[in-house]
Amino acid sequence: MEWNDKTLRIAEEAEEAIRPAFKELDRITDHNQWKVIRAFQRHRVSDYHFQGSTGYGYNDRGREVLDEVYADVFDAESAIVRPHFVSGTHTISTALFGVLRPGDELLYITGKPYDTLHKVIGKKDDGTGSLADFGISYRCIELDEAGQVDWESVEKAISPNTRVIGIQRSRGYSWRASFTVNAIGDMVKRLKSIRSDLIIFVDNCYGEFTELSEPTSVGADLIAGSLIKNPGGGLALTGGYIAGKKEWVEKAAFRLTAPGIGGEVGAMLDTLRSMYQGLFLAPHIVGQALKGSVFAAAVFEAMGYETRPRWDEPRTDLIQALQFQTESELIQFVQSVQHAAPVDAHVNPEPWDMPGYEHPVIMAAGTFVQGGSLELSADAPIREPYIAYMQGGLTYSHVKLAVLQAVERITLEQGL
Incomplete structure (x- = not known):
């Protein structure tokens, strides 16, 4: 593709500046890739583990070994890894309902x-089967002005009834x-x-393989995530995982299926191969997505925009926040992401009133997996401030294409 001279200069200068960040991301990718491969080897993964099961799914060795590999x-x-989790929200809900009681x-x-x-947490007597409907209370402590945990408030808030820390x-x-x-x-x-019997739960969505270790490596009791995010490697078609202390x-698992059944059953059908192979690819794909985020941050910082994280800051998830100056620039960026997609690139997203949101929302997602x-x-x-949240990218080149298209559209509108 042909780019104008200004776009090429911004891209070249950005890639030169971010070389040290890419080197660190390669180190993290190698570490996590080798960790996954060694887990496959330790558990003697073979092609017969990819065959799946039907009906009750009794004695599905592929399912059992996949759980062991994830753990x-x-x-x-x-760990339990299942296609029966329909989303990250469902997976998190299952974990919370599993360990909380009235x-x-x-x-x-x-x-x-x-x-x-918010609907999972619910309100008292809402009749939806939410946590609140089952007599489970909820509070949250807002972060302090520096964006850190407000420990004074947390220590005051922990009561004898506090069971799970989220x-x-x-x-x-x-x-x-x-x-x-x-x-x-x-x-x-x-x-x-403060209290040794607290169950520490971490919503790990978007974070897997972005660092050298995971929250369960540093003492978290329970974590959950979605397979159509990081650990599915772009190949898992659905599903989620829960990992942590066996208890x-x-x-x-009892909440996912039924008491007394737990993770011992559950037909995996034809999902195992994509789950295994997706996990194998995940460290590399996550590394590609992170490189794309670093590039996006560097380019837009060079153009005078605010970003979080900045390109040279440590990363612990996929999400790159970019703050634009006008509503039009924000829309141009999101549309550029859509127009760079391999799927539905012809679609032109527009802001719309999504149920559950206070303001119109614009979304771009030209993905193979919905x-x-x-x-x-x-x-x-x-709404102001005009912040776009970008995540993912199966290849660095794809993210780079979207960013450069956005640069040209925005600068063209500005008459630069």
């Missing part, structure tokens, strides 16, 4: 969780920084020093 990769005692309290210490979890690793759709694994490890230590994973967040996508609420 190994995530430094956990146990009268217990869920306390989020990283501010409000994703909007999609931590959201990713920034989600906010301007705050995401929490690194080391930061989560510090949270776990401090919380356990809590087992209770989550909602696949490891594939390049972007979305933004149409």
